[in-house]
Amino acid sequence: MARETLKDSLAGHADGYKLLDNLSSCLGCGKCVGNCPAARQTPSYNPRQIIRDVLNGAEERWLKSEEIWRCLWCAGCYTLCPMDISYPLLIMQLRYRAVEAGYGLQYIAPFKKFAMRAREDGLTFAPGGSKGRERVQGIRSGIGASPWPEISEKAKAEYTALFDLCGVKRDLEGMPEDAAEPLDLNYLGGRIVYEP
């Protein structure tokens, strides 16, 4: 496929956000795989293979896979890539497409409650329960800081507004409740075994 045609077809699906205009320059050198901590644990997760399949328009099977959810987003592949391909931005988009197609929900749904709390707090990682909050307040007061991070009501309200405006609330609320439990996977020789 000519490079220009390839670029058009990439923009059409795999790179809908148009962040990877150099993907077709992949040399297939495999440095990304050799440096990948996720591939080390799960050899069937292979970034080079995923890029090749995307370039060949054959990434459909990856959307259904467990493998694309292995990536830790450490971006070690990007550090080493001789062509400056930001692979994490590819895996990000593959995951969005997987979710749109109904796959991998079990990897997003566990974040729903957490994300909805961040929406209110303007902070991520703030504990939800009163016990957790008291613990944080105790530690912060003990070191002479304000009991709670100094974040204004205005900041929280605007964070919530952006959250809703950009459709995050709608997307999260559309997640089925029963997808909340991550799968318990079986491994055989480093590969994920799909049969129960």
Next chain:
Amino acid sequence: MNHKRIVSPEEKFPKVPESLFLFRSCTGSVEYPGTENAIKEILKLLGIKAVMDPDQTCCSGYLLTCSAYKPEFSLAVTARNLSLAERKDLDVFAFCNGCFGYLSELAHIILHNPDYKAMANSVIAPMGYEFKGTARIYHVQELYRRLQSNLVALVKRPLQGLRVGVHYGCHYLARQYGILDDGGYPSYIEDIISSLGGTPVFYKERQACCGYAVGRGFTHKENVVHPHLYSKLKSAREEGVEILVTVCPGCNTALDREQPALSERSGEKFGIPAIDVGQLIALALGVAVQKLGFKANTVPLDEVLRKISADKGENIQ
């Protein structure tokens, strides 16, 4: 590709800033509040004014990489937060690799895609913000490196040969351009540690990812995160690391909080505390231990504090 891959601290900061926009980190202020406090104390001793803005929110990067957020939201949040620093005419200094990585990556996307810039600005305009792209984004550790000799001159509590393992964290080294050291084999934090009287330890899995990024801690704990952490902590223990230092409160969470679960799974003891490099520097500069919030840590620091005679907790500045 005309950018320089590695830049010296002097090239990065020809002039040391008099004041800076200190970007609040959620993990750094909630999980380990001592991180933020330590940095403020160090900056005070260095004579640099840290400005924090209550209107600043989370960088939103964590849940973006968990695929729970779409980029539109994070681009808008980044534009809004950076515009706050621009209003004050200050450069942004993050102390979490996550904040640093996402702010710089998302700002790069905004500034190199006119459509995204227009989109982000149109969403935040009704709130009265505009992102122009003038604020530069740094990590606080870059400042430590730039002012290393000033820090050494301020040492009140030398580290007494303490064996320190460094965890650089991926999202600083993953920058392709303009970082302080070779992303493939960095050693500048080790250099800071030695200059403060500590013994840096180059353990085998030094550059391994903490495995926690992207919230795989929620969804992939047993299968993915724990094997990483196990090999990492095991190699640190084998080299006799007494304490791990991080430059990212997120990594710190993984390295510290997961140790009890790892011990339970493997039946082995680790007991290696993990703290922010700023907290260790603050200890060396004689900041009172009470101000550094070690109560937040899962693995206690008692032995380390005893070794550097900081266990009495007094302020010896």
